[in-house]
Amino acid sequence: MQHLAVREPLVATPAGALPSTVASLVEADTRMTGKPKPAAPATVASTVSPTGDLRPNAAMRFVQWLGTDVVPPLLVVLALLLIWELACASPQSSLPAPTKIWAEAKDLILDPFFVAGPQDIGLGWRVLTSLQRVAIGFGLAAIVGIALGALVGQSQWAMRGLDPIFQVLRTVPPLAWLPISLAAFRDANPSAIFVIFITAIWPVIINTAVGIRNIPQDYRNVAQVLRLNQLEFFWRIMVPAAAPYMFTGLRIGIGLSWLAIVAAEMLTGGVGIGFFIWDAWNSSRLSDIVVALVYIGVVGFVLDRLVAWVGQIATRGTAAS
Amino acid sequence: MIAPLQTVSHSAPRPGSTGQPFLKLDGIDKTFMRGGTSTNVLKDINLVIGNGEYVSIIGHSGCGKSTLLNLIAGLTPVTSGAVLLEGQEVNEPGPERAVVFQNHSLLPWLTVYENVTLAVDKVFRGIKSKSERHEWALHNLGLVNMLHAKDRRPSEISGGMKQRVGIARALAMEPKVLLLDEPFGALDALTRAQLQDSVMEIHARLGNTVIMITHDVDEAVLLSDRIVMMTNGPSATIGEVLDIKIERPRKRLDLVDDHTYVRARAAVLEFLYARHKAPGLEAAE
Ligand SMILES: Nc1ncnc2c1ncn2[C@@H]1O[C@H](COP(=O)(O)OP(=O)(O)O)[C@@H](O)[C@H]1O
Ligand SMILES: [Mg+2]
Numbered sequence: 001m002q003h004l005a006v007r008e009p010l011v012a013t014p015a016g017a018l019p020s021t022v023a024s025l026v027e028a029d030t031r032m033t034g035k036p037k038p039a040a041p042a043t044v045a046s047t048v049s050p051t052g053d054l055r056p057n058a059a060m061r062f063v064q065w066l067g068t069d070v071v072p073p074l075l076v077v078l079a080l081l082l083i084w085e086l087a088c089a090s091p092q093s094s095l096p097a098p099t100k101i102w103a104e105a106k107d108l109i110l111d112p113f114f115v116a117g118p119q120d121i122g123l124g125w126r127v128l129t130s131l132q133r134v135a136i137g138f139g140l141a142a143i144v145g146i147a148l149g150a151l152v153g154q155s156q157w158a159m160r161g162l163d164p165i166f167q168v169l170r171t172v173p174p175l176a177w178l179p180i181s182l183a184a185f186r187d188a189n190p191s192a193i194f195v196i197f198i199t200a201i202w203p204v205i206i207n208t209a210v211g212i213r214n215i216p217q218d219y220r221n222v223a224q225v226l227r228l229n230q231l232e233f234f235w236r237i238m239v240p241a242a243a244p245y246m247f248t249g250l251r252i253g254i255g256l257s258w259l260a261i262v263a264a265e266m267l268t269g270g271v272g273i274g275f276f277i278w279d280a281w282n283s284s285r286l287s288d289i290v291v292a293l294v295y296i297g298v299v300g301f302v303l304d305r306l307v308a309w310v311g312q313i314a315t316r317g318t319a320a321s
Numbered sequence: 322m323i324a325p326l327q328t329v330s331h332s333a334p335r336p337g338s339t340g341q342p343f344l345k346l347d348g349i350d351k352t353f354m355r356g357g358t359s360t361n362v363l364k365d366i367n368l369v370i371g372n373g374e375y376v377s378i379i380g381h382s383g384c385g386k387s388t389l390l391n392l393i394a395g396l397t398p399v400t401s402g403a404v405l406l407e408g409q410e411v412n413e414p415g416p417e418r419a420v421v422f423q424n425h426s427l428l429p430w431l432t433v434y435e436n437v438t439l440a441v442d443k444v445f446r447g448i449k450s451k452s453e454r455h456e457w458a459l460h461n462l463g464l465v466n467m468l469h470a471k472d473r474r475p476s477e478i479s480g481g482m483k484q485r486v487g488i489a490r491a492l493a494m495e496p497k498v499l500l501l502d503e504p505f506g507a508l509d510a511l512t513r514a515q516l517q518d519s520v521m522e523i524h525a526r527l528g529n530t531v532i533m534i535t536h537d538v539d540e541a542v543l544l545s546d547r548i549v550m551m552t553n554g555p556s557a558t559i560g561e562v563l564d565i566k567i568e569r570p571r572k573r574l575d576l577v578d579d580h581t582y583v584r585a586r587a588a589v590l591e592f593l594y595a596r597h598k599a600p601g602l603e604a605a606e
Contacts, residue, residue: 218422218424218426219426219428221396221414221420221422221426222422222426222428224395224396224413224414225394225396225414225415225416225418225419225420225494226416226439226440226443226444226494227414227415227416227443228443232443236428236439237428240428240430241428241430243430315430316430
């Protein structure tokens with residue numbers, strides 16, 4: 001059951017804290033001097049400027065960041081767009097070329113927040129609708145998942161009894177839950193939220209339980225000598241000690257939530273981004289679909305980074321003992 | 322602002338008024354059960370420790386020293402016999418028997434100060450005011466010379482410093498008995514000497530009862546009023562108890578050729594390496 005606990009502990013790697021900027025600074029430094037410097041990356045910038053003036057430094061850092069993190073992916077995207085354009089240039093092509101997408105879906109790309117009618121709104125609004133469902137479903141999954149995980153991780157018997165069930169249930173694909181939740185709730189919106197909840201909760205439970213089982217005996221001994229009660233033990237020892245594991249579970253959970261909401265909305269309808277894709281497909285607006293895909297990808301990425309970032313702040317100090 | 326040391330109630334030596342021993346280990350046996358097999362680790366441990374005494378427990382690795390300390394701390398239940406503190410049977414852990422663990426056991430997500438206040442707030446809530454508790458935490462960090470690092474996290478300080486904080490946390494609980502499990506074992510010789518001096522000084526000032534596990538003969542003789550020597554396991558027991566009648570305060574340099582010191586040291590070495598060799602050493606000869 002350990003395999004859901006991601007191997008890369010979210011907080012243990014300092015390079016993970018500021019993945020792009022810090023790494024690129026080190027890289028740039030390496031390239032300039034010709035040999036790798038083991039010095040702490042954070043100090044690199046401040047030692048460069050002998051005057052202690054931060055302005056040219058910040059500018060230099062910005063230029064370096066552009067050079068290492070912005071320009072290369074930009075070039076690759078441009079190259080891909082070019083290949084795509086060439087491949088779909090012919091009028092018989094079944095998929096739209098980038099220029100055609102631009103011509104057909106310019107309003108969607110340029111203005112995420114227009115409102116032109118009840119079903120004719122910007123993709124930003126649709127994403128927000130989907131995010132609202134994710135927020136409720138994932139929020140519930142986080143609270144219930146951590147509580148259940150704490151319970152399961154604390155008790156040998158609960159672990160033995162419940163773990164096999166969790167392991168089976170977590171492999172059920174999100175959409176397989178939809179019919180039964182529609183039957184139970186008789187309404188699309190709560191059903192979609194339930195699908196998020198049931199999809200995201202398993203990694204949260206399992207990782208929390210693993211984290212709690214891994215609390216060192218030393219910390220438990222300290223708690224016992226101090227006679228901490230259950231509540232104090234939960235807040236002062238269990239939560240901080242297991243936090244890196246919890247955030248690993250939450251990070252997997254938010255990714256699954258976003259996968260699930262788009263699929264669920266295709267079936268339940270409404271104004272979410274998932275239904276937009278389905279609707280566009282039914283009325284053969286392929287260009288709109290491509291734009292929606294980009295929105296979904298970017299939002300998923302941001303969600304993942306957001307949880308990772310919160311985890312980094314919340315668990316600072318826990319992982320390094 | 323800091324309570325005068327004399328007011329620490331239990332630190333004042335209690336001249337044997339009632340005749341009741343301060344801490345008594347009464348016929349303790351300990352057997353671990355694990356998956357059908359049982360190991361008898363400790364057998365028939367009897368010892369009486371007076372208030373304010375500094376007692377070292379020495380023995381070869383694996384003989385059951387940590388187990389004995391955990392029994393006194395209440396972290397492990399006895400199989401038979403009893404630990405009696407001021408006549409009361411010990412059957413659960415508590416702050417009146419504070420432990421300094423071998424690997425410091427500081428909580429890494431708390432600063433040095435927060436690690437100590439966690440203990441202070443828990444033990445003295447309702448007894449001391451918030452500002453008194455703050456002062457008391459700082460006072461104890463001062464005792465171990467760690468005030469300068471109070472806002473750092475355990476990962477940012479050295480091993481010796483962590484152990485100092487562990488001692489401050491234990492002292493801050495104002496324990497009746499201070500239990501130290503190889504407190505200096507993981508430290509280099511110089512840091513260890515410094516910490517030994519600190520502990521001696523604190524013991525002289527506060528008069529705590531201390532039980533310290535060690536496998537370092539010099540450390541045991543330097544710090545202790547009595548050295549309890551344990552036989553090898555399984556079924557380890559107390560082989561011999563040695564009184565160290567050296568005047569305090571003790572200075573490590575003066576002791577180098579002190580007769581009592583040299584003889585005590587020889588006696589412990591003789592016990593450990595002639596009469597009760599480590600099982601591995603025995604086989605090698
Ligand atoms: N929880 C336990 N379960 C089973 N055996 C244990 C347990 N704790 C300690 N022991 C055994 O008790 C013996 C003494 O261990 P310990 O007290 O740690 O020795 P020491 O501290 O003197 O090195 C060892 O043989 C060890 O394997
Ligand atoms: Mg030990």
